[in-house]
Amino acid sequence: MTHPMRGVIVAAVLGLLCAAGVAAEPQQTGAEIKKLILPGEAFLLEGRPAFVMLPPEEKRSSPQPWIMYAPTLPAYPDRHEKWMHEQFLAAGVAVAGIDAGEAYGSPEGQRLMSALYEELTQNRGFAPRPCLFGRSRGGLWVSSWAIAHPDRVAGIMGIYPVYDLTTYPGLDRAAPAYGLTSDELGQQLKQHNPIERVDVLAKARIPFCIIHGDDDKVVPLTQNSAELKRRYRQAGRGGLVELIVIEGQGHNFWEGFFHCQPCVDFAIRQAKRGVRPATANRVRQAQPVPDGVQAVRNLEFSHPDAEPLRLDLYRPEQAAGPLPVVVWVHGGGWKQGSKDRCPAVSLAQHGFAVASIDYRLVDRAQWPAQIDDCRAAIRWLRTHADEYGLDGERIGVWGSSAGGHLVALMGTLDAPEDETVSSRVQAVCDWFGPTDLLTMPPNVVSEKRTRAQVAQSNGAKLLGSPVPDVPDLARQASALYQVSADDPPFLIMHGEKDPGVPLEQSQRLHDRLTEAGVSSTLHVIPEAGHGGKEFRTPEVQSTVREFFQKQLQQTAR
Known part of the structure; x- marks a missing residue:
């Protein structure tokens, strides 16, 4: 990333110095500061060489996803990693690093990494959470910085990384970087050794993808990557660490270490997820609970990647027998929204259990992740039906906009052949969902x-x-193309003047369902747009309630 005005100012100053007869100091070029394996910018930061390798201009974005690399030393990143970095840039992910010297994860090294972070996020529009990439002793760099700043990290990738500095470089070599004697560093290991503080990363749900040889004599697998996974498992977070162990390989330049597609895919995915602030920093307001209703919040129903998916379950305080379930699927253009706003909660006052679910948004995963998550919620509810007093054979779904799109597909798509617990639903209420993309x-x-x-x-x-x-x-x-005669009954509601999703989207789905012999009712809400107060009237709410009562309660066992 160049700064044209900076060059103009420097040239002007040099001209004035020469005119005054003053010998100007030669200026370092990017190539002199650091030689890069791919096009990018090398520059000085805090007097240390730093670099940024940027994706092609047409693949850049704002904020810019990125990977923080370590160790950045004169020889690194090197030609062995070129393929990996080419994949990052081609996917629209930048790579950056700063030469902290042989810092071994010391506070001074962390300070320089923070200086790079601040430069890129504050001045250059980079994302708030990079994925970190530590090769060999770079593992000490990135894990130490992550422990100090877990809210700034989207994930950590490693190639035979060091997490226990007693194994490499050892206390004697590491101590000078910490400004301590070997004995002093040994006494302060619980403060400085990353492997001793892995619980911080596990608690923050920082995911890892690591490739490591089982014959590594320099950075032993057992005390480093395997120990990190063991400690994550001990903390109940073992699923967040993908450890790829290569039999018979040591600490070397075997090509497979540097052409590891799962690691590359992980780093790209996590870097792109880093455009969002950490989940822990997002404050959500709890859904008000109506009188006579009890709520069980944040039940984890799936864990498809680094972050779990959760649902809130609402039930009548007084319930006799298993309850039919209505699942609410929120809208938001597949890019925003959450389970925390649930218009369906009032049904819990009328003999239903209501589950409001989250699903992966598009900054986290693309199709078909969204429908996979909805199906996972249905399967979880069926699996845990006895535990929560639910009727697993009577489950309906209700959603608006993007949620309407998903519930319509839950009613029309064929269930996966390999599922052992059914994800089929028995009734669908679609509010103004796109049905033909x-x-x-x-x-x-x-x-x-x-x-x-x-x-x-x-x-x-x-x-x-x-x-x-x-x-x-x-x-x-698109539900329009998935309709078949065995689909469940539909209630479709759409605003007459919807500016976002044309009314025709619902009309065509209704016609297709009717032609297939599926029970479908279309209600056009006069003067209504894309949602709004017209959908919150007692008449509309009564129509929805009566639909689910007919389809789920009257046929309940």
Whole structure:
């Protein structure tokens, strides 16, 4: 990332110095500061060489996802890692590092890494949480910094990384970097040795992906990567560490260490997730609980990657027998929203259990992750039905906008062949959900919408590509093309003047369901837009309640 005005100012100053007969000091160029294996910028920060390798301009974004690399030394990153870094840049992820010398995770090394972090996040528009990449002794660099700043880390990748400094470089070599004697460092290991403080990272749910040889004599697997995984498992977070052990390999330049696709995919995924602040920093307001209703919050129903998915369960305080369940799926364009706002909670006052679920948003995963998560919630409810007094054979779904899109698919998509617990539902209430992604206006190039705009649509973010480029995937993600005669009953409600999702989207789905012999009712709400107060009237709420009573309660066992 260059700064043209900086060059102009430097040139002007040099000209004045020469005109005054003063000999100007030669200026270091980026190439003189540090030689990079891929195009980028080398610069001085706090007097230390630093670098940024940027993706192609068309793949950059704001905030810019990035990987913080260590150890940045004159020879690193080196040619062995070139393939990995090419994959990062091609995926739109930048790579940066600062030469902290042989810091071994010391406070001074952490300070320099923080200086790089501040430069990139405050001055250059980089994301608040990079994925960290530590190779060999770089593992000490990144794990120590992560322990000091867990809220600034999206994940940690490692190639035979060091986490126990007593194994490498050993106390004698590490002590000078800490400004201590060997004995003093040994007495302060609980403060300075990363492996002693892994619980901080486990508690913050920082995920790892590591590749390590089982014959490593320099950085022994057992005391480093395997021990980190063991401590994570002890903390109940073992699923957050993916440890790839290579039999017969040591601390060497075996190509497989540097062409590890799972590690590359992990780093890209976590770096892109780092555009969001840490979950722990996001304060959510709890859903008010109506009179006569009890809430059990934050039940973990799935753990598809580094962050768990949770649901809130609402039940009548007084309930006789297993309760039919209505699952609420929130909207928000697949990019925002949460389980914490649940309009369906009032049904818990009328003999239903209500589950409000989260699912992965598009900054975390693309299709079909969203429908996979919804299905996982249904399976979890069935598996835990006896524990929570639920009728696992009577489950309905209700969602609005993007949530309407997902519940319509829950009612029409064929269930996965390999599932051992059914994810099928018995009733669907779809509020103004997109049902045909191919014809949704934001996904269609027209006189009003350029291809560049279509590429930035919510549909493109959901599918991972502009919708016109992936028509088969778009059909698979559209309820209109999935209708069959065995689908459950539908109640579809849509605003007459919806500016976001055309009424035609619901009309066409209703017609297709009716043609297939599926029970479907379409209610067009006069003067209503995309949600709003017209959907909160007693009449609308009564219509929804009566639909679920007919489909779930009257047929309950």
